[in-house]
Amino acid sequence: MEEVRNQQIILQNYVNGFPKESDMLLITSSAINLNLPEASNAVLLKNLYLSCDPYMRGRMSKSQGSYFDSFTPGSPIGGLGVAKVVDSTHSNFKKGDLVWGGIRWEEYSIINDPQILFKIEDTDVPLSYYTGILGMPGLTAYVGFYEICAPKKGEYVFVSAASGAVGQLVGQFAKLSGCYVVGSAGTKEKVDLLKNKFGFDEAFNYKEEQDLDAALKRYFPDGIDIYFENVGGKMLEAVLSNMRINGRISVCGMISQYNLEQGEGVHNLSQLIAKDVRMQGFLVSRYFHMLPKYFEMIMPLIKQGKICYIEDFAEGLESAPAALVGLFSGRNVGKQVVAVARE
Amino acid sequence: MEEVRNQQIILQNYVNGFPKESDMLLITSSAINLNLPEASNAVLLKNLYLSCDPYMRGRMSKSQGSYFDSFTPGSPIGGLGVAKVVDSTHSNFKKGDLVWGGIRWEEYSIINDPQILFKIEDTDVPLSYYTGILGMPGLTAYVGFYEICAPKKGEYVFVSAASGAVGQLVGQFAKLSGCYVVGSAGTKEKVDLLKNKFGFDEAFNYKEEQDLDAALKRYFPDGIDIYFENVGGKMLEAVLSNMRINGRISVCGMISQYNLEQGEGVHNLSQLIAKDVRMQGFLVSRYFHMLPKYFEMIMPLIKQGKICYIEDFAEGLESAPAALVGLFSGRNVGKQVVAVARE
Numbered sequence: 001m002e003e004v005r006n007q008q009i010i011l012q013n014y015v016n017g018f019p020k021e022s023d024m025l026l027i028t029s030s031a032i033n034l035n036l037p038e039a040s041n042a043v044l045l046k047n048l049y050l051s052c053d054p055y056m057r058g059r060m061s062k063s064q065g066s067y068f069d070s071f072t073p074g075s076p077i078g079g080l081g082v083a084k085v086v087d088s089t090h091s092n093f094k095k096g097d098l099v100w101g102g103i104r105w106e107e108y109s110i111i112n113d114p115q116i117l118f119k120i121e122d123t124d125v126p127l128s129y130y131t132g133i134l135g136m137p138g139l140t141a142y143v144g145f146y147e148i149c150a151p152k153k154g155e156y157v158f159v160s161a162a163s164g165a166v167g168q169l170v171g172q173f174a175k176l177s178g179c180y181v182v183g184s185a186g187t188k189e190k191v192d193l194l195k196n197k198f199g200f201d202e203a204f205n206y207k208e209e210q211d212l213d214a215a216l217k218r219y220f221p222d223g224i225d226i227y228f229e230n231v232g233g234k235m236l237e238a239v240l241s242n243m244r245i246n247g248r249i250s251v252c253g254m255i256s257q258y259n260l261e262q263g264e265g266v267h268n269l270s271q272l273i274a275k276d277v278r279m280q281g282f283l284v285s286r287y288f289h290m291l292p293k294y295f296e297m298i299m300p301l302i303k304q305g306k307i308c309y310i311e312d313f314a315e316g317l318e319s320a321p322a323a324l325v326g327l328f329s330g331r332n333v334g335k336q337v338v339a340v341a342r343e
Numbered sequence: 344m345e346e347v348r349n350q351q352i353i354l355q356n357y358v359n360g361f362p363k364e365s366d367m368l369l370i371t372s373s374a375i376n377l378n379l380p381e382a383s384n385a386v387l388l389k390n391l392y393l394s395c396d397p398y399m400r401g402r403m404s405k406s407q408g409s410y411f412d413s414f415t416p417g418s419p420i421g422g423l424g425v426a427k428v429v430d431s432t433h434s435n436f437k438k439g440d441l442v443w444g445g446i447r448w449e450e451y452s453i454i455n456d457p458q459i460l461f462k463i464e465d466t467d468v469p470l471s472y473y474t475g476i477l478g479m480p481g482l483t484a485y486v487g488f489y490e491i492c493a494p495k496k497g498e499y500v501f502v503s504a505a506s507g508a509v510g511q512l513v514g515q516f517a518k519l520s521g522c523y524v525v526g527s528a529g530t531k532e533k534v535d536l537l538k539n540k541f542g543f544d545e546a547f548n549y550k551e552e553q554d555l556d557a558a559l560k561r562y563f564p565d566g567i568d569i570y571f572e573n574v575g576g577k578m579l580e581a582v583l584s585n586m587r588i589n590g591r592i593s594v595c596g597m598i599s600q601y602n603l604e605q606g607e608g609v610h611n612l613s614q615l616i617a618k619d620v621r622m623q624g625f626l627v628s629r630y631f632h633m634l635p636k637y638f639e640m641i642m643p644l645i646k647q648g649k650i651c652y653i654e655d656f657a658e659g660l661e662s663a664p665a666a667l668v669g670l671f672s673g674r675n676v677g678k679q680v681v682a683v684a685r686e
Contacts, residue, residue, distance in 0.1 A: 232612065251613075251615045251616050254613045265610050268606060269575065269597065269606070272622065276624055280622070281616040281621075283617065286619060
């Protein structure tokens, strides 16, 4: 009966406003037995990579209409990640399998209801990719861009938070579709990445623009056909004033709003009428059935080097709180991952 | 060479805030010759019914991204209406034809470019209906409800400004589609109409509700599938908090916002994400090609008495300014029409 320690990151208390590292705590819980009881129907995981995602902010507040249930103070943070099956009494998984999906922020997780645990079939790519381009953010970019915006060649596409896990893919999908694409980000380094690494036609630092409306008019003198919305608030307002007729807005996230007591108001929604604009929100968890279709498209692109994907690694479970908090000040460059263990 | 006087309603100056009667003026312009010059390519109309529509407010301001061009101070108000062709040098029209479409607020209009003038084929219905149920508002209700919201039997539908020209039709379309429909309006009289005349399942007076969110929760304990948006602002915010998964919002108008210096902010757009909600704006002028299809549906319903339609008549061109202004305080009950002449 082999037992190991199990360090965990727990939520200390519900969060108001910007989350701080001290809202979370690294603890060593009681030791965990590496063999599951025979009577169980569960999977025991050794966690390798944790995914830091903006939607997690909502789960740190006492539930008030967030997309998902709140975390429980005193219990480990839940999230997506990549893990290795150490033991399994569940018929879908066996020892040695690699999986991605819903895990917890700890060294080992026992998952009793492995409904959102997907077996990793292709290991010919970095395993951490299953927290990003081959996981939830990748599918998000795919669904939000292709399914919801139905891009046509030559259309004008704008992506906010464009160097993030989702945005960097949307921009590249737009180029693959023959669109003109502009991204916004919050540092010069990120703007350079967008233009030189991800192949955006143009990019700008929104923090350096006094007038977002004027900035968009500069990059889109003929207006925007497709907006991939990651930030909300003032940026959305500026975009609404610059949409073209029959424009589409895929509402993926609104990270600028998550830490505000009350969201910023959007004052010009009547632009939707003037331009016959469609604004469609979506939760990627309702589109997991499309993963096989997405993989069919994305795997060859990755293997042929036709798509570029940048990750930002934090090392060790202890670095996870800072990594998560950093998302909301834009500290990460590319997809924020926490490497708990490499194998 | 018969000449007649031509009274007109002109815009005095661009309007800020709520329009007043005194923003418009009744004048007698130079007399008009009832025979068009042979060299022209125009239609001379005797105007019968003028349509008062909320979108006209935008045209009273100096253009700032309204849907249509501004009116010109000193010139007659432009709008939709029903008229009789008095003379025509245009091949599509002949003397005696009845038409509806783009005219001006005056006794006689010379239309040089009759692109949005439609010949009235069926006179077996009240002619004034072509300003409403058989005109732009009718097509608006049809497009916004059937085309944009794609209703399914049993769905929960909410309509704001529900006793207006568009709303009263949307509610009845919803019942014809087997939906449950609730409407809001601003007086007890209108609420009674909604329930007793138009067949809404429920209706409430939004002015008597302290908390619109609570009101909607009362009428839609299971949430709203379809919202037909006529008002914007606080009502939209309350609706967003009560949408169901895969809900649809047809954005037809935002009358509560038209007279404000800056629109009220909508603070909870992230609800679009949480519920996979689609919000689609539209301008009915882009759907005029669907008129024949709409007429095919609506004409039998009218003639069989299966649809109810209420108009509010103001008599005489001189009553037009008050009638238009009244839209924005909700004075009208049903479609506001100005009867300039009856034949």
